[in-house]
Amino acid sequence: MSGSIAHYDVAYIGQALKNNELSQVTLPASSLTECRGEIGNFTLSYQAEEELDQIQTSNIVINLPHQEELPVEGCLSLTGVGEEFLAEADGDKPLIIIQDYQELSAAALSQRGLKLALQAKSEDPAREVYYFYQAMRFMDNNDELYEEARRQEVIFLKHDLGELEISQDGEIFYSREDIELSLSGELVVAPELKPAAEVDRLARIFNITRGPEGYLQVDNIYLQPTLSGKRGLYVLGGARGPNALTYQQEEREYTLQEIKRNLIGVEELDEEERSVDDQKCVVCYTCYRVCPHGAIQRDEELNSMQIMPLACQSCNLCISRCPMGAITRSGEVEEQPQSDRQVIICENSAALAREKADFDPMAGLEVTEVPCVSTVKKEHIYQRLAGSEGDLLILGCISEACKHLTGHDRCEQVVSSAKSDLEKLDLDPERVNYQRLSPRMAADLSAYLTDWKGEVLQ
Amino acid sequence: MSRIAVIGGGIAGCTAAAELAAAGQQILLVEKEDSLGGNIKNYGCKADSLCTRCNLCLVDTVFNEVRENQAVEVTYNTTVVDCLQEKDKFTLITSDLEGEKEVDDISEVVLATGHTRWSELETGTPEIFQDRRIIWASDFEDMLEQRQDQLSGQSLEFDLGFAPESAVFLQCNGSRSLQEKAQYCSRVCCGYNYRIARVLRENFPEMELSMFFIDMQEAGFLVNLSRRDLQEREIAYYNCKPLRLERGEDSLTMHYEDQKSGKMATIETDLLVLSEGIHPGPEHERWARIFNLQQTEDGFLRPIWSPEESKVYLAGTVTSPGDIATTIAKSKTMAYRLLETRQARAEV
Numbered sequence: 001m002s003g004s005i006a007h008y009d010v011a012y013i014g015q016a017l018k019n020n021e022l023s024q025v026t027l028p029a030s031s032l033t034e035c036r037g038e039i040g041n042f043t044l045s046y047q048a049e050e051e052l053d054q055i056q057t058s059n060i061v062i063n064l065p066h067q068e069e070l071p072v073e074g075c076l077s078l079t080g081v082g083e084e085f086l087a088e089a090d091g092d093k094p095l096i097i098i099q100d101y102q103e104l105s106a107a108a109l110s111q112r113g114l115k116l117a118l119q120a121k122s123e124d125p126a127r128e129v130y131y132f133y134q135a136m137r138f139m140d141n142n143d144e145l146y147e148e149a150r151r152q153e154v155i156f157l158k159h160d161l162g163e164l165e166i167s168q169d170g171e172i173f174y175s176r177e178d179i180e181l182s183l184s185g186e187l188v189v190a191p192e193l194k195p196a197a198e199v200d201r202l203a204r205i206f207n208i209t210r211g212p213e214g215y216l217q218v219d220n221i222y223l224q225p226t227l228s229g230k231r232g233l234y235v236l237g238g239a240r241g242p243n244a245l246t247y248q249q250e251e252r253e254y255t256l257q258e259i260k261r262n263l264i265g266v267e268e269l270d271e272e273e274r275s276v277d278d279q280k281c282v283v284c285y286t287c288y289r290v291c292p293h294g295a296i297q298r299d300e301e302l303n304s305m306q307i308m309p310l311a312c313q314s315c316n317l318c319i320s321r322c323p324m325g326a327i328t329r330s331g332e333v334e335e336q337p338q339s340d341r342q343v344i345i346c347e348n349s350a351a352l353a354r355e356k357a358d359f360d361p362m363a364g365l366e367v368t369e370v371p372c373v374s375t376v377k378k379e380h381i382y383q384r385l386a387g388s389e390g391d392l393l394i395l396g397c398i399s400e401a402c403k404h405l406t407g408h409d410r411c412e413q414v415v416s417s418a419k420s421d422l423e424k425l426d427l428d429p430e431r432v433n434y435q436r437l438s439p440r441m442a443a444d445l446s447a448y449l450t451d452w453k454g455e456v457l458q
Numbered sequence: 459m460s461r462i463a464v465i466g467g468g469i470a471g472c473t474a475a476a477e478l479a480a481a482g483q484q485i486l487l488v489e490k491e492d493s494l495g496g497n498i499k500n501y502g503c504k505a506d507s508l509c510t511r512c513n514l515c516l517v518d519t520v521f522n523e524v525r526e527n528q529a530v531e532v533t534y535n536t537t538v539v540d541c542l543q544e545k546d547k548f549t550l551i552t553s554d555l556e557g558e559k560e561v562d563d564i565s566e567v568v569l570a571t572g573h574t575r576w577s578e579l580e581t582g583t584p585e586i587f588q589d590r591r592i593i594w595a596s597d598f599e600d601m602l603e604q605r606q607d608q609l610s611g612q613s614l615e616f617d618l619g620f621a622p623e624s625a626v627f628l629q630c631n632g633s634r635s636l637q638e639k640a641q642y643c644s645r646v647c648c649g650y651n652y653r654i655a656r657v658l659r660e661n662f663p664e665m666e667l668s669m670f671f672i673d674m675q676e677a678g679f680l681v682n683l684s685r686r687d688l689q690e691r692e693i694a695y696y697n698c699k700p701l702r703l704e705r706g707e708d709s710l711t712m713h714y715e716d717q718k719s720g721k722m723a724t725i726e727t728d729l730l731v732l733s734e735g736i737h738p739g740p741e742h743e744r745w746a747r748i749f750n751l752q753q754t755e756d757g758f759l760r761p762i763w764s765p766e767e768s769k770v771y772l773a774g775t776v777t778s779p780g781d782i783a784t785t786i787a788k789s790k791t792m793a794y795r796l797l798e799t800r801q802a803r804a805e806v
């Protein structure tokens with residue numbers, strides 16, 4: 001199709017990782033305008049000089065630094081001081097390092113602080129070095145650095161045990177039951193780490209849901225620490241999360257290894273195929289917005305939406321949300337269970353809990369397993385209730401054990417709205433129920449079912 | 459076809475085995491106990507009303523994959539006692555209930571035998587642990603695991619034999635102290651004890667909860683642990699390690715130095731939950747000897763030669779303490795490296 005576009009193994013948004021086996025390209029986050037395609041074959045559009053340009057890539061890594069906020073005005077940042085800072089230092093002035101000034105600092109910042117303190121001592125053993133902190137945080141060999149710094153007589157003072165004040169002109173007052181200190185010197189403070197610049201824009205371009213505080217990873221539920229919700233898109237550092245620096249070394253290595261692995265070949269996650277009927281689709285973008293994994297894009301030629309098979313993680317959310325019923329799944333069968341005790345279970349939690357239990361807690365029940373309970377619509381509930389005299393229990397996931405991010409909430413809303421409808425119609429709202437489980441909750445599963453069976457029998 | 463031997467069927471070993479088998483390798487998984495799972499086997503879900511992201515429930519899929527994949531042969535109740543290396547192959551001497559055996563034609567070894575918990579080592583003060591009011595965090599994990607869920611509001615009397623109205627958590631046990639044979643921070647205990655405290659708070663809103671920290675650590679990715687989080691959950695925070703424990707008839711009394719005022723103070727509690735550090739596994743000396751590895755000062759293993767040369771890959775907590783997510787990531791990286799080296803060798 002577009003043979004002239006260069007294809008790379010990996011495209012870095014932000015900073016590239018060291019590696020000389022992969023073909024790679026680096027684009028600044030600000031230049032990026034669009035991403036199409038899926039793992040193995042993304043097309044990125046970006047602003048190059050005057051015009052728009054495009055590249056193709058198999059994988060994408062977003063590696064941007066955190067934004068930093070200094071809790072104290074006019075001081076130096078622990079992440080900003082380099083070699084020359086100590087070389088030019090005035091040895092008569094004490095060096096004052098402060099971490100955890102408001103929020104507890106990440107372990108990576110403790111490491112910086114400890115290294116700086118030790119460097120200062122090795123340049124000039126006579127120089128006074130004060131280190132104010134609340135909790136020393138450990139990663140790599142921080143514990144060794146900490147021990148060494150104490151041996152070198154760096155003065156460590158916990159400022160949650162005492163009062164620490166920093167005046168406008170950078171003077172420090174510290175008081176504790178047994179200590180009164182007033183100091184002035186070179187002040188280096190650990191900054192607070194915030195999500196990288198441009199993460200909002202990137203989230204929109206890649207069509208991925210953002211997590212707490214706006215980082216690009218909602219949760220690392222895929223046993224792959226740096227994977228975003230979209231296959232083939234990895235997030236590191238300030239794009240990933242507040243503690244992303246703790247295991248940075250391992251995670252970089254891990255990401256590169258996984259990319260190499262992807263290059264050997266990627267398979268679809270599911271045997272079934274989902275497709276959009278271009279005659280029915282009205283391009284309302286509902287499916288595009290609900291897909292938690294950025295697996296849907298518009299097909300300009302057909303003027304319809306298109307599901308990318310490698311990117312799709314088979315939650316069926318799109319199917320349940322499409323107002324036109326335009327999306328179908330191969331192998332879908334419209335059977336109508338007529339038993340008087342029906343259970344709909346999510347394959348990510350209740351189904352696993354069921355396997356874990358010593359005996360099948362659902363024996364004798366009409367069980368339907370779904371990839372995500374969010375696919376249950378009110379109409380399904382009514383159909384099932386109308387088709388039999390019995391009750392319906394829907395078992396979804398405990399909050400973040402949900403692989404599809406918000407599926408459990410949606411289902412709960414649907415069930416409670418169905419209940420209130422039933423109530424309005426003077427029907428028994430207790431005929432439909434919803435429970436959340438974690439995959440490990442086999443005992444709870446049995447308990448819910450026993451309770452519920454008991455009620456049904458009454 | 460020669461096989462890759464994975465030693466240890468905990469989360470690190472199983473992750474590696476699953477990953478390697480998925481890539482078409484034949485695996486021999488040697489497990490010393492009679493089931494897979496290792497340390498994690500006895501852990502329980504630590505969700506309160508929300509999942510606290512201990513990542514435990516993610517691992518079941520890994521164990522299932524190992525059990526179901528035909529390319530992985532698991533030998534239970536088996537240990538590796540020696541290893542002979544000739545040319546490009548290893549021969550392992552294994553020992554099981556029936557005696558010693560030779561397993562040859564092993565192309566690579568993945569060593570994933572994990573760690574020892576502090577509670578499994580000699581503690582010096584065993585009489586304390588005959589007191590049912592003092593438990594290890596792992597006892598609590600066991601309890602959660604047996605219930606296979608949260609406490610569901612049921613009284614603790616069911617598990618402990620009494621219903622405590624208060625609990626104190628003691629951090630840095632078996633870590634960060636020369637006497638306790640570990641000078642390093644074990645990095646996971648702040649996180650799990652905080653989660654356990656949350657589970658108690660959720661199920662027993664009336665209970666008085668306190669935690670003694672030396673330095674509060676990060677509790678894993680996306681989980682905040684700060685004084686504010688403790689405050690919100692009404693978990694009292696103490697910034698020191700208590701100096702003395704007094705076992706009274708009615709309650710336990712902890713004596714500590716209130717560092718702010720510089721004076722001694724006490725706190726009474728019905729239940730004491732001890733964190734426990736991660737210590738090197740019991741076989742580390744043997745592994746160092748038979749696989750030519752180095753032991754760090756702390757007793758963990760380090761390669762002398764790169765695994766590409768030695769064909770011995772280290773995965774999980776054999777190299778240093780780490781949480782579930784890190785262990786998985788580290789052993790996946792190892793598996794990928796192994797595959798990559800194999801491929802490169804095949805191409806030559």
Ligand code: SF4
Binds near residue numbers: 288305324
């Ligand atoms: S939700 Fe349905 S109609 Fe709307 S864009 Fe998607 S496929 Fe088309």
Ligand code: SF4
Binds near residue numbers: 291296307313315
């Ligand atoms: S099934 Fe789920 S992952 Fe796949 S396209 Fe639909 S919403 Fe996206």
Ligand code: SF4
Binds near residue numbers: 401439503515516
């Ligand atoms: S607390 Fe742990 S075991 Fe429980 S649902 Fe969350 S990640 Fe799973």
Ligand code: SF4
Binds near residue numbers: 629631642646672735
């Ligand atoms: S994780 Fe916490 S309790 Fe464990 S050794 Fe480190 S500081 Fe102590």
